[in-house]
Amino acid sequence: MQNEGRRSLTTTPRPLTTQNLRPTIAQAGGGRDRASLVDRAQEAIEEGSHSFAAASRLFDRDTRERAWLLYAWCRRCDDIADNQDKGGPLGEPGSAKNAEDRIQAIRVLTRRALSEQPTADPAFDGFGLVADECGLTQDMANDVIGGFALDATGWAPANERDMLRYCYHVAGAVGIMMARVMGVSEDDGETLDRANDLGLAFQMANIARDVVEDAAAGRVYLPATWLAEKGLAPGDHALPENRFVLASLMPRLIGLMEKHEAAARLGAARLPFRSRWAVLAAANIYGAIGRKVLARGQKAWDRRVVVPGYEKLWHVVVAYFQALRNSPPGPDEDITWSRHDFRPVAGW
Template identity: 80%
Template structure:
């Protein structure tokens, strides 16, 4: 029997993989879909391919469909098996072998085109592994490490998709910051939804300060006090959001515009949670079409001006600070 010929994309036609990825982003994230339109064609297609893989991994890990309601999370063994399947499929795609799944084949293609590594992929998959074990952060540093896995690592890969060289560590660090900011906006928005699935991403030290166990924080009678934690979380989000814009300033104009648009849209989600106070979780926070258009327009002006304000405190961190330490 002949061995399967190694070909990036598992031998699938590039156009077909791109079309599947475009459908995935349209269905899975209107915010990312809107921002991706600002890229040049090559970057846009590669961003779609990376997004489709991330979306598919997330759906497999959470037993859901296109970012919809979480599936049954009660079986830890089943969750761990799903994460292992993600690892195997990703490794196979990276090795340029067919996977029978266009999202994974697309990852193999974009990895080949942009120099993505298995370490980068495994950093993201590590976030799903944490969720599979029902892990919860104990400290703010744990929260940041989780955000690194599920989003900061994606920011690093996106920077490589946009052509940031591997040795430009500072720009990759700032791309990581953008992912961290995105995920903290998600954490703020989804606190109650996550609690219903038995998950909590607020640090245990924060909950202890309020006299809560994990789960108590999302109860309706505790929403007023829960809202008092949001300035802390959104302040952390905004620190990394501001840092990320320093890196965006080094990108080409259309890339910079797209990144700033995404940053503004996701930042708006976090700030809406903050402004709604205890009612932030009565209904899902969304950024409507007209608001997105506004954020895209302001991002255009920011990209033209290209003089971002740094965070209120000096940047003394790098993406390596958020990776796990031994025994974590």
């Protein structure tokens, strides 16, 4: 037979085993060069927040670079969640499924970055790097991502406690990570509590400034109980004809902001000088935003409230002397709250 003795051309495929695969080497930053990640993060903060960029320059070099890396991750997560670019106009919301998919993408990329695996996104790779250097954890990241998830579901606060919990997720939890970046030990609960206060204060200033812009995007961050007390319906509260009544809520919101701002200054007193200076400068600048909204009354939203460069410089100078004196008075009432009071409870 002609085929006798011929070697068969058909071979049995070799099974794929772990011996045939080359594992990805775990490396903080996904294997990217640290300097390039820092450069990209600096670009992100300078485009995304002039106030944070100004305050960050007061840190020592290591802390400054780590703060940039953390900010870049927050900015990138926010952009993915809101389908926007560098904090610009909100993109088309799409379906609930699309929103859920975007949050899931943030979770997956963050988990991968914390596992020291490459993500193909410099902001997430940079987060993996700063997490490795400063001991940031998955739980810390999850608390922040929880805020993006709330926005994705169209959530709105029913009461003041809900609003504060939201502020914890989107800003207070970031303040806690920033404290770790500044070298605060995970065992120093008092300072971490006050770092959370600073984030809460920042976010309340944002809510006050952006209330009309947020309403145009279908978002409400003022408590429904507050609006109901003034006879305002969520969604209609920011209409031009309702601005006078809306402004009457600002003393309450800014008063709450200032309470947490004052508490945060007590925490800043426990930081090294340059970190203390930077934190106080940021507190002065963001506090000024809230107080400008309050001072303008019903005209607060005719144009966006900003702190111009010369005012930022003044707040930085004032913060320098505040940091030198280092004797903040604290809030008018005793501090009985901690960061744990603002985390979600079961079923929230």
